[in-house]
Amino acid sequence: MGFAEMWAELLPVGRDERTGGYRRYSWTEPDAACRAWFARTAATLDLATECDRNGNLWAWWGRSGEGSAVVTGSHLDSVPDGGAFDGPLGIVSAFAAVGRLRSEGFRPGRPIGVAAFIEEEGARFGVACLGSRLATGAIDPAAALSLRDGDGISLADAMTDAGRDAALIGRDDALLADVGAYVELHIEQGRALAGLGAAVGIADGIWPHGRWRLDFAGRADHAGTTRLSDRSDPMLPYAATVVAARQAAAECDGLATIGKVRADPGAANAICSAVHAWLDARAPDEASLDRLVGRVIEAAEGAASQHGTRMHVDTESFTAGVRFDAALRQRMAGALAATGISAPVLATGAGHDAGVLAAKIPAGMLFVRNPTGVSHSPAEHAEPADCEAGVAALAAVLADLAGQ
């Protein structure tokens, strides 16, 4: 079975017929169907599968414990109405690369593993990279178990319902000690490779990024009678902040987005009492990110004061930047160059399991060209030829790292 067949088999799982987008949330029925696909596909490749204590799936060519394993993989879960490629491309490419190496008669000197980390998107329980965070000890297991989904169901209950022993979750040093390197292949979530005319790229690092909650408080009032000069309307400083965030991002060579906003009480004929907004900001380095966020907060405070309102900011999350292991990156580049693949080096603003694992083991990433750059959307796409180029690149890297 090559890439195309594996891809076609996974494609319909968890796809919403109306939107064409995916709703593959961890520990749900579509997730179980994805996991069953993982086990079936591994079996056709003669790989031994297991599920670790945190719910991450592993398929082994050779057994861990035999040495310092080379692992590749990604995730199967999606954001709400996400695309087909973000996550699954890395898993399908991993299996396809293993299949290619097997058919070429390659004999690994070290075990090769294919991993599928659970809840990478955080779409169900709100914490991104939950599976890799648990395995590396980056999140407290008790805190994780009490995370709840939109229906109030805890991770503990969701895992129990799925037949897992939730009490076992947490840091898994023994498992990670067997992994010598982790290489994740992922669709690019931007257009850098398209601009450079390359099918495949190598990740340099992940930008530091975070989420800030901005609460603007004013005073509810009648929209039809309250003079402009008497108003304390929090929608006005909110709007000024949206404009300022875009400008600050441009000035700091970073990214700033406000994609979530809530107005209270939200009546069409009343001035709001409050506006709550979430700022997502990212930049190449922490100094730039500090400068970017500082400018947004300064603008928000100034506008709030100008309009007789108040503003409060909370850091909801912050993830430090990741520089992937330089030695591994150079070795990946060498393996690709030896196969005639020219792969530019890029940084990304998106978080990935590879970034979490990088704290414990040498990790790296390959990106596959995304012609439009669109991601987290049903319109997300990569050309079949570029997917095959990704498989070839991943196979070359695995052969080099796991070679005799």
Add this chain to the structure above:
Amino acid sequence: MGFAEMWAELLPVGRDERTGGYRRYSWTEPDAACRAWFARTAATLDLATECDRNGNLWAWWGRSGEGSAVVTGSHLDSVPDGGAFDGPLGIVSAFAAVGRLRSEGFRPGRPIGVAAFIEEEGARFGVACLGSRLATGAIDPAAALSLRDGDGISLADAMTDAGRDAALIGRDDALLADVGAYVELHIEQGRALAGLGAAVGIADGIWPHGRWRLDFAGRADHAGTTRLSDRSDPMLPYAATVVAARQAAAECDGLATIGKVRADPGAANAICSAVHAWLDARAPDEASLDRLVGRVIEAAEGAASQHGTRMHVDTESFTAGVRFDAALRQRMAGALAATGISAPVLATGAGHDAGVLAAKIPAGMLFVRNPTGVSHSPAEHAEPADCEAGVAALAAVLADLAGQ
């Protein structure tokens, strides 16, 4: 019973203990309690009460049919978590004015009526001034009966559950033919009287006003990876439109408010695919309102285009301006002047039953000073002395209009 006692008896009905705001929605239990209060209070004043076909309450001093009645009143229902004064002040003041005239030995030459119109706020069924619109034929009875509240209950079912015959609702020419003039006393929903140092004012008219829905459409994308130049982010033109609306309102001497906004899909880490916003706009005359709304739409279209997004606008509602009957207004001013009350003339941006009734019968309004201008909020307030001044003013007007 004077104003203070009547007021104190109505005050606790339908008040939410947590917010201190009122939730007096038509055809609910708090509404029934308000209606029982209306009947009890009318009885202490020897007034004959009746409920018309549309559910509006009437209390008569002298009987309609005896001549061209002088009616005063307002409404008992509230917006969600509204204040104590918007509506009830007009009813309590009406009863208190009747009580004052009775105790002074006044003998009306024409019947005097006190009316309480149902669903003025439109808080339950979404159409403001529903009771007066039904009576004047401004809304089709079949359309009204199929209006539904937030729980999906129709007006027809709500009226039936309250023991009313819903099939009877609609235009009531016979009732209105008996009304020679309607005068509504209302708390001011702004600070004009406070600025002028007057306890009471006379309404000139109601500004034309409307609601426009603005839909900004862009493209959902990953907040962490999509370059600024690749974005089609509808939040940016939305923000520019909020800023432009405020500026247009100031330039056109009108009011513009965006108090309701929805971002799709509304994820903190995704660029929105769409932003939906509702513009409430009002101005002293239709030409000014047209100019104001035209500037907002022009700015919205320009910003949408600048950011690679699309904008569509729909007029959700439009209410023409009302000029209250000039002869009635002059007569009210004369009656107040004769009693030594100086009452400035003001326009308002808020709709009222008096504005709906004005299409059929001479109508006018008195406003009572609101020191903060706050309305549609638990903080809405009028000083007791100003409420008493309102009662005195209303009594003087009724005595003049209904005098021998």
